[in-house]
Amino acid sequence: xxxxxxxxxxxxxxxxxxxxxxxxxxxxxxxxxxxxxxxxxxxxxxxxxxxxxxxxxxxxxxxxxxxxxxxxxxxxxxxxxxxxxxxxxxxxxxxxxxxxxxxxxxxxx
Amino acid sequence: xxxxxxxxxxxxxxxxxxxxxxxxxxxxxxxxxxxxxxxxxxxxxxxxxxxxxxxxxxxxxxxxxxxxxxxxxxxxxxxxxxxxxxxxxxxxxxxxxxxxxxxxxxxxxxxxxxxxxxxxxxxxxxxxxxxxxxxxxxxxxxxxxxxxxxxxxxxxxxxxxxxxxxxxxxxxxxxxxxxxxxxxxxxxxxxxxxxxxxxxxxxxxxxxxxxxxxxxxxxxxxxxxxxxxxxxxxxxxxxxxxxxxxxxxxxxxxxxxxxxxxxxxxxxxxxxxxxxxxxxxxxxxxxxxxxxxxxxxxxxxxxxxxxxxxxxxxxxx
Numbered sequence: 103x104x105x106x107x108x109x110x111x112x113x114x115x116x117x118x119x120x121x122x123x124x125x126x127x128x129x130x131x132x133x134x135x136x137x138x139x140x141x142x143x144x145x146x147x148x149x150x151x152x153x154x155x156x157x158x159x160x161x162x163x164x165x166x167x168x169x170x171x172x173x174x175x176x177x178x179x180x181x182x183x184x185x186x187x188x189x190x191x192x193x194x195x196x197x198x199x200x201x202x203x204x205x206x207x208x209x210x211x
Numbered sequence: 212x213x214x215x216x217x218x219x220x221x222x223x224x225x226x227x228x229x230x231x232x233x234x235x236x237x238x239x240x241x242x243x244x245x246x247x248x249x250x251x252x253x254x255x256x257x258x259x260x261x262x263x264x265x266x267x268x269x270x271x272x273x274x275x276x277x278x279x280x281x282x283x284x285x286x287x288x289x290x291x292x293x294x295x296x297x298x299x300x301x302x303x304x305x306x307x308x309x310x311x312x313x314x315x316x317x318x319x320x321x322x323x324x325x326x327x328x329x330x331x332x333x334x335x336x337x338x339x340x341x342x343x344x345x346x347x348x349x350x351x352x353x354x355x356x357x358x359x360x361x362x363x364x365x366x367x368x369x370x371x372x373x374x375x376x377x378x379x380x381x382x383x384x385x386x387x388x389x390x391x392x393x394x395x396x397x398x399x400x401x402x403x404x405x406x407x408x409x410x411x412x413x414x415x416x417x418x419x420x421x422x423x424x425x426x427x428x429x430x431x432x433x434x435x436x437x438x439x440x441x442x443x444x445x446x447x448x449x450x451x452x453x454x455x456x457x458x459x460x461x462x463x464x465x466x467x468x469x470x471x472x473x474x475x476x477x478x479x480x481x482x483x484x485x486x487x488x489x490x491x492x493x494x495x496x497x498x499x500x501x502x503x504x505x506x507x508x509x510x511x512x513x514x515x516x517x518x519x520x521x522x523x524x525x526x527x528x
Contacts, residue, residue: 110386111362111386111387111388112385112386112387112388112401113388114388114390114399114400114401114402114419115390115399115400116390116392116393116397116399117397117398117399117400117418118394118397118398119392119397119485131400131416165398166396166397166398170246173244174244174246174247177240177244178237178240178241178244188247192246192247196396197432197433200430200431200432200433201432203430204432204437204439207430207439
């Protein structure tokens with residue numbers, strides 16, 4: 103690796119705050135087929151704005167939900183509905199854990 | 212090379228039925244799945260369980276593994292006996308590439324790499340190479356990096372297929388601009404920094420999942436940032452202006468009169484920055500001074516006599 107490479111700073115974007123993505127953007131980022139996304143939309147796992155698949159606009163948050171859902175389906179043999187439930191529960195657990203950590207930090211001395 | 216006790220990994224006896232092995236695998240896969248588990252070694256365990264299952268679920272491989280004998284212990288230095296697998300027919304063969312770098316040397320020596328995986332599921336999520344050659348990794352940044360933006364140098368372990376067809380791990384250092392306002396659990400994308408494309412094709416993208424290093428003072432909850440702020444009883448009751456640290460520097464915070472422990476004082480928009488910035492909260496904690504000297508004890512008694520206060524009856528304050 104040359105010095106030039108070493109000092110080069112890579113620019114990047116936050117996926118989750120990207121305003122919207124089309125169906126094909128989401129497929130590309132998550133490396134899944136559009137048929138699979140349609141299936142996940144049917145289960146309400148991701149909720150695009152727009153009526154037709156061609157008009158669908160997904161939020162950046164959809165990326166994580168799709169990627170994790172794919173891993174859960176593959177590794178734990180969950181169907182789309184089960185994966186959607188796990189994702190919702192995981193979000194809740196994350197929130198509760200953060201709150202618990204904060205409350206446990208309180209020093210009652 | 213270390214011997215792997217696949218029965219122990221799977222938590223079953225050596226004479227377990229295939230059904231028992233399957234049930235145990237399902238249970239452990241749920242327990243250690245890296246997306247679900249909070250165990251610190253979940254990823255490692257998940258991988259180990261996957262490897263053990265790849266052997267034990269397959270009667271051919273299980274029988275061959277059993278031939279090694281029951282005397283081996285986990286971690287013991289292991290060399291396979293010559294021709295140990297003679298006479299065993301393996302289906303799916305050791306040929307072909309395809310992600311077998313997930314398995315240990317022990318596994319590879321016994322069963323070769325390649326299509327042995329069968330129904331095995333990819334174990335290492337954080338660093339795997341996906342179909343489209345996008346690469347995922349997790350990086351830890353400081354809370355301040357999200358407030359100010361920062362350039363961080365990160366080192367990634369990068370697996371490549373060597374000339375001899377065996378995967379080799381190399382370290383790769385990248386300077387990455389951490390965007391302002393990034394939250395834990397979010398992903399940043401570095402275009403064209405994933406694995407090189409096959410046959411001169413375009414490189415994939417590199418996705419980094421953001422985690423925050425625990426901060427000694429501040430706690431993050433969603434978009435909001437919390438500080439547990441210790442105040443003296445008189446500051447809480449009479450009101451005060453106290454110097455308070457926030458991630459963007461010290462501020463003078465006004466404690467309103469009659470504040471109780473647990474009261475949240477909000478600084479709007481001073482949480483994690485972004486299009487919809489979070490808020491900063493100082494949560495009051497009343498710290499009691501310790502009475503050591505006679506004067507200090509007298510002060511407490513005088514304090515008590517000035518009030519008709521029973522904290523165990525009626526409404527407080």
